[in-house]
Amino acid sequence: MTGRLVIIGAGQAGFALAARLRALKDDRPITILGAESELPYQRPPLSKKYLLGEMSFDRLLFRGAEWYADNNVEIRLSAWVEDIDRAGKAVLLQDGSSIAYETLAIATGASPRxxxxxxxxxxxxxxxxxxxxxxxxxxxxxxxxxxxxxxxxxxxxxxxxxxxxxxxxxxxxxxxxxxxxxxxxxxxxxxxxxxxxxxxxxxxxxxxxxxxxxxxxxxxxxxxxxxxxxxxxxxxxxGIGVSPNDRLAKQAGLEVANGIVVDAFARTSDASIFAMGDCAVLPWKGQMIRLESVPNAVDQAEAAAAFMTGGTEPYEAKPWFWSDQYDVKLQIAGFNLGYDETVLRPGAREGSASVWYFRAGQFIAVDAINDAKAYVTGKKLLEQGREPDRSILADATADLKQLLS
Known part of the structure; x- marks a missing residue:
């Protein structure tokens, strides 16, 4: 493809898509439309280090303004999209202007309830x-x-x-x-x-x-x-949750189900329109899910970029999340949807532990609380499709490395 790619949304997924395409030497024209007045930035630190005054805003930016100029990526800030004209393949903005596209990516994220x-x-x-x-x-x-x-x-x-x-x-x-x-x-x-x-x-x-x-x-x-x-x-x-920003998709007649429905290549029901990140509902292990996480936004966007440049590998989400509270780091690997059994394992040091989730006897996720070894081990087991030895999990003195041997 050589026609213009328009990306609606200047968050993690939108930026990751543009950056990955340029890293893959794709030189199609790219326009990013951001509703905010700021260059694309990281959101997780906003409610932590930024709010605490420990991190200045410039450190949250993915890249400075020069990156967009150097990489021929047009970025329009304070640009509110009103509608998508699928027949005419154009995006209509609030100021009355429009932008034609060959390919469109919706990366509008989610909004707090x-x-x-x-x-x-x-x-x-x-x-x-x-x-x-x-x-x-x-x-x-x-x-x-x-x-x-x-x-x-x-x-x-x-x-x-x-x-x-x-x-x-x-x-x-x-x-x-x-x-x-x-x-x-x-x-x-x-x-x-x-x-x-x-x-x-x-x-x-x-x-x-x-x-x-x-x-x-x-x-x-x-x-x-x-x-x-x-x-x-x-x-x-x-803090009562978020809702996917799927208004534009609904208006445009795309398939929507608590988010914009996409396939394993991030394509919507319109083959020229992609969606990714918090606003997208994607296939995962035989079901449709929506993952509200930075890692998924980045990985799905990069997988879409690979597909746009001729790749054939479908995106297989590997859910992982984290939460920092006080001096506690909670790391989560997997997706505990539908779990019916848990195993609590004390950590090697005071103030650490891990919770291992199972569904119908199969290992599906782990919560690691100040326990990096449990997180890394559980993540590797999930990626390899292996089951942890229950006797090792039950023995707080056993080395978790044994689960991988």
């Missing part, structure tokens, strides 16, 4: 954490002694709690399910992470939902909770 306005979600002082603007607005709020309510006990909420406690805020986190991390991790992992937060002074209230936020003069001041209590707050962070 918002609280409804009916329960106070539109009050000042209610935040989500997804982009630089969110992080910059939060920086002004993150001051010692202030009272923060976090709604949602998933990884987003727990990471925000860790940062806030590090900065000296009073933190209460509520989770409407019976425990934190209920949707994404086993009870053993949740118990470990909860204990860490309690040790650091965060208040974790499970089986507790939000009834409504209360405001004065348009700003949040309190929260009424499902147990009947009212909590005074200075601001609120909402």
């Amino acid at each position: 918002q609280l409804p306005a009916a329960i106070g979600g539109d009050l000042d002082g209610v935040f989500v954490v997804r982009d630089k603007r969110d992080a910059d607005r939060l920086t002004a709020e993150m001051r010692p002694g202030r009272r923060l309510l976090i709604i949602g006990g998933g990884y987003i909420g727990l990471e925000a709690a860790a940062v806030a406690r590090h900065l000296g805020l009073e933190v209460t986190l509520i989770e409407m399910a019976e425990r934190i991390l209920q949707r994404v991790a086993a009870k053993e992992t949740a118990d470990f992470m909860r204990a860490i937060h309690v040790q650091h002074g965060a208040v974790i209230r499970e089986s507790t939902g939000l009834v409504r936020l209360i405001g004065e003069n348009g700003k949040v001041t309190a929260a009424e909770l499902s147990d009947g209590s009212v909590l005074d707050v200075d601001f609120v962070i909402v």
Whole structure:
């Protein structure tokens, strides 16, 4: 192909696609359309080191402006896409202009779910954490002694709690399910992470939902909770999950199912349109899944680039994730969907452990808490399609290397 590739989305997947194509010596014209005013940047550090003031924004940029000029990649910032004209093979922008494409890639990511306005979600002082603007607005709020309510006990909420406690805020986190991390991790992992937060002074209230936020003069001041209590707050962070940004695909008539449906080469139901990253639903081990992770965004985009340049290798996702909270590094290999058994293995040093997941007797994932050896071992077993020896897992004194021999 020699015609223009238009990439909608200037996040991890969009940048990775353009960079990989240039690394593969593909010289087709490329235009990246980014809705934000910033050059493409890493998002995970925003809610951690950037918010803590430990990393400047320029260090988050994938590349400086010169890279785009040197590699003949046009990047348009503050460019909001209104529609896709599939028949005319053009992207229509909010300012009334259009850009013709031969190939189109949708890498629009996902957006945080918002609280409804009916329960106070539109009050000042209610935040989500997804982009630089969110992080910059939060920086002004993150001051010692202030009272923060976090709604949602998933990884987003727990990471925000860790940062806030590090900065000296009073933190209460509520989770409407019976425990934190209920949707994404086993009870053993949740118990470990909860204990860490309690040790650091965060208040974790499970089986507790939000009834409504209360405001004065348009700003949040309190929260009424499902147990009947009212909590005074200075601001609120909402971490109740994300939704794929698939609006454009729906409007264009592409196949959508809680994300943009793609095949193993990242192609949508229109052969000239690809989708990748958090907005895409891809085939994996006989099922369709959506992976919200940086590694998947990069790997899927690079696999698509290889296919666009003549490759024939289908993308096989190798799910892995991570979460940093206080001095704890949680590393996850595999996808624990549908697990029916877990094995908890103490780590070699204090404050470390691993949780091994099984479904119908088959090893499917591992959570490694401050335990790099367990993570590396579990990841290799999954990649090789091998089962861990249960007797070695059960023996806390055994060397995990034996699982690979």
